[in-house]
Amino acid sequence: MENTMTQTYDLLLKNGTIATPNGIHAGDIGVRDGKIVAIAASLPASSAGQVIDCTGLHVLPGVIDSQVHFREPGNEHKEDLESGSRAAVMGGVTTVFEMPNTNPLTTSEAMLNDKLRRAKNRMWCEHAFFVGGTAENYKDLPELERLPGVPGIKVFMGSSTGNLLVEDDENLLNILKSIKRRAAFHSEDEPRLRERLHMRVENDPSSHPVWRDVECAMKSTRRLVEAARKAGNKRIHVLHISTAAEMDFLQHHKDIATVEILQHHLTLEMEAYARLGTYAQMNPPIRGGEHLIRAWQAVNEGLVDVLGSDHAPHTRAEKDKIYPNTPSGMTGVQTLVCQMLNHVNTGKLTLERFVEISSHGPQRIFGIAGKGRIAVGYDADFTIVDMNAKREIKDEWIQSKAGWTPYNGQTVQGWVIGTLIRGQTVMWNDELQGVAIGMPAKFVEAL
Numbered sequence: 138m139e140n141t142m143t144q145t146y147d148l149l150l151k152n153g154t155i156a157t158p159n160g161i162h163a164g165d166i167g168v169r170d171g172k173i174v175a176i177a178a179s180l181p182a183s184s185a186g187q188v189i190d191c192t193g194l195h196v197l198p199g200v201i202d203s204q205v206h207f208r209e210p211g212n213e214h215k216e217d218l219e220s221g222s223r224a225a226v227m228g229g230v231t232t233v234f235e236m237p238n239t240n241p242l243t244t245s246e247a248m249l250n251d252k253l254r255r256a257k258n259r260m261w262c263e264h265a266f267f268v269g270g271t272a273e274n275y276k277d278l279p280e281l282e283r284l285p286g287v288p289g290i291k292v293f294m295g296s297s298t299g300n301l302l303v304e305d306d307e308n309l310l311n312i313l314k315s316i317k318r319r320a321a322f323h324s325e326d327e328p329r330l331r332e333r334l335h336m337r338v339e340n341d342p343s344s345h346p347v348w349r350d351v352e353c354a355m356k357s358t359r360r361l362v363e364a365a366r367k368a369g370n371k372r373i374h375v376l377h378i379s380t381a382a383e384m385d386f387l388q389h390h391k392d393i394a395t396v397e398i399l400q401h402h403l404t405l406e407m408e409a410y411a412r413l414g415t416y417a418q419m420n421p422p423i424r425g426g427e428h429l430i431r432a433w434q435a436v437n438e439g440l441v442d443v444l445g446s447d448h449a450p451h452t453r454a455e456k457d458k459i460y461p462n463t464p465s466g467m468t469g470v471q472t473l474v475c476q477m478l479n480h481v482n483t484g485k486l487t488l489e490r491f492v493e494i495s496s497h498g499p500q501r502i503f504g505i506a507g508k509g510r511i512a513v514g515y516d517a518d519f520t521i522v523d524m525n526a527k528r529e530i531k532d533e534w535i536q537s538k539a540g541w542t543p544y545n546g547q548t549v550q551g552w553v554i555g556t557l558i559r560g561q562t563v564m565w566n567d568e569l570q571g572v573a574i575g576m577p578a579k580f581v582e583a584l
Contacts, residue, residue, distance in 0.1 A: 145167065145169070145175075145185070146167040146169050146175070146180070147168055147169050147186050148168040148169075148186065148188075148560050149166070149168070149185035150165060150168070150519070150521075151165050151180070151182060151188055151189065152165070153166070153191030153192075153194050154191075155195075155196045156195065156196065156198060156489070157176065157511045158510055158511075161488060163178070164179070165177055165178070165179055165180040166196065166517075167180050167185065168560040171516060171560045171561075172507075172559075173513055173514065173516070176511065176513060189555070189562075191521060193525075195521070195524055196520075196521050197511075197522060198492060198497070198509055198510050198511045198518065198519065198520070199231030199508065199520055199557070199558065200231060200232075200474055200495045200520045201230070201231070201232040201234075201495065201496055201499040201500065201505070202225065202230045202232070202233045202234070202445060202495075203233075203443055203445055203499045203503065204234060204236065204321075204376060205225070205234065205470050206447070206448060206449040206466065207235050208221070208239065208450065209252075210241065210251070210252075211239050211240025211241065212239070212240065215452055215538060216450045216537055216539065218235075218252075218256050218259055218264075219259045221450075221470065221537065222256075222259075222573070222575055223261050223569065224448070224536035226261045226262050226564045227534075227536050227556075227564055228472060228475065229475075229522065229553030229556050230446075230470055230473060230474065230520075230556075231518040231519075231556060231558050232262055232264065232505070232509075233263075234264075234267060235264060235266050235267065237267050237291050237301060243266055243267065244268060244269045244273075244274050244301075245281070246280075249268060249286065249287065253577060256577070259575075260575035261574070261575055263518070263577070264575055264578065265288040265577060265580070266286055266287060267287070267288060267289060267290065267291035268281045268284075269291055269292070269301045270290040270291065270303065271308075275308065278290055278316050279317065282316055282320075283318075288503050288578070289318045289320050289321060290318070291320070291322075292309070292323070293322075294309065294322060294324050294325060294327065294357050295324070295325025295327050295330055295357060304327035306360060306364060309360070310364050313364055313365055313371045318504075319373065319503065321374040321376055322361055322373060323420075324375050325357050325420065326353050326357040329353045329356055330349065333350070333353070334348065337461040338460075339461070340460055342415045342418050345422045345460070346407075346422035346425075348461075349420060351380045351424070351428075353421075355380060355382045355383055358378075358383050359386065361373060361375065362387075370392070370393050371393065372394075373393060373395070374397065374443070375396055375397065376397045376445070377397055377399045378396055378398060378432075379423075379424055379428060379432075380424065380431075381427055381428050381430075381431035381432075384434075387440070388440050391440070395443065395502045396440055397445050399446065399469070400444065400445075400473050400477060402423070402424075402428070402429070403429070403432055403436070404476060404544075406424065406426050406428075406429050407423065407425050409543070414460075415456050415457070415463040416541065417467075417543060418456075418465050418466075419447070419467055420465040420466075433485055436490065437486055441494055442494065442498045442501075442502055443499050443502065444491075444494040446472075447466075447469060448467075450466065450538065452539055468539050468542050468543075471536060473495075474520060474522070475530065475549050475553060477495070478549065478551025478552070479550055481524070481551060482524065482550040482551050496510065503582075504581040505581070506579040508578060517557060517559055517560035518558050519557040520553060520555075521553070521554050522551060522553050523551070526550070526551065526554075528548070529547070529549075530542060530544045530545060530546070530547050530548075530549060534567070554566060558574060558575070559576075561574055
């Protein structure tokens with residue numbers, strides 16, 4: 138047996154099809170001390186302490202989900218950092234950015250540090266926590282946005298789950314003037330939402346997109362871009378775009394604006410309300426087919442920068458109430474990869490484009506250090522998938538405390554076989570491995 142002192146690699150991924158920034162090709166990957174140190178057509182198996190045979194499998198850069206709600210602190214009956222991150226790695230997601238609309242809100246250094254403490258030795262994946270921007274804390278944002286473990290500032294322009302809301306232009310401008318990094322925005326117009334409350338029809342969740350209509354989203358996004366220009370062309374990241382109008386508008390503002398799309402807005406349309414009822418309720422809403430068509434065009438023409446899940450779990454008891462007395466949000470982090478691989482297999486996008494919006498894109502626009510690429514010097518975070526495997530998505534598979542998915546009963550082609558973080562296997566063949574090893578992500582812009 139070879140002496141371990143002479144081993145070149147701690148881990149070798151052999152015979153896989155690798156998705157690198159330069160394209161997808163067959164090859165091997167050598168890992169040492171949690172980093173990628175070699176990529177080649179062939180590396181000797183004898184040079185590694187551990188070898189994983191990836192014959193027939195694709196090795197993708199670890200998927201980054203830059204919008205999740207793990208509900209801790211304050212609503213741990215829906216989800217917590219352990220269960221949410223467990224769902225993430227079961228679905229092939231290696232890094233998550235968690236949102237600030239918890240209770241209490243993540244609007245201060247103390248609350249950020251509380252989340253980081255809670256995450257230690259409990260979160261299965263790498264993680265970062267957005268800080269909420271408000272009318273009260275905007276003067277503190279230059280310091281808060283640079284703290285370790287922070288991907289940037291998150292602003293809610295329209296009310297959703299929680300109590301973070303900046304609905305007026307004056308405070309929006311104050312926030313934008315204060316910050317230097319790219320900030321993320323939930324873009325729905327709160328005054329219009331209030332005006333249209335009467336549009337909600339009791340026990341009819343299909344009235345949700347009537348209330349939260351296209352103009353509600355479009356009006357807010359126009360205001361956001363105008364404020365960003367006025368503040369000195371500040372960089373903005375517009376979350377979960379759901380309308381064709383916003384896509385058409387934002388393509389003219391790509392110098393400052395990046396675009397996120399959700400798996401839900403690429404997969405579900407109006408028929409979901411009849412099939413799923415309040416389980417299809419989310420903000421911004423699932424909309425009609427013309428918006429789905431435009432969303433896919435935006436993905437494939439390069440307008441979309443980032444794919445997210447907006448994992449926002451609620452219990453069945455909460456969802457089973459009568460609309461509109463029901464919360465908005467769906468689970469998503471565990472189904473993000475398999476759902477999109479199925480879209481790849483049905484020809485809606487290429488695997489290269491999926492890798493771009495799920496790994497390369499978030500790394501690029503948020504300045505994540507050492508993540509999101511299969512390249513020498515980067516962390517050995519991998520999402521290993523079988524593009525030919527067919528599986529049925531079942532509620533019983535879902536790790537979230539909510540215990541349900543809007544895709545229950547759907548058969549998909551393309552399944553995550555393994556999730557590796559810093560060279561350590563944390564999930565293989567639908568089984569967790571080892572213990573929670575997630576660490577806070579680092580950011581180039583914050584260093």
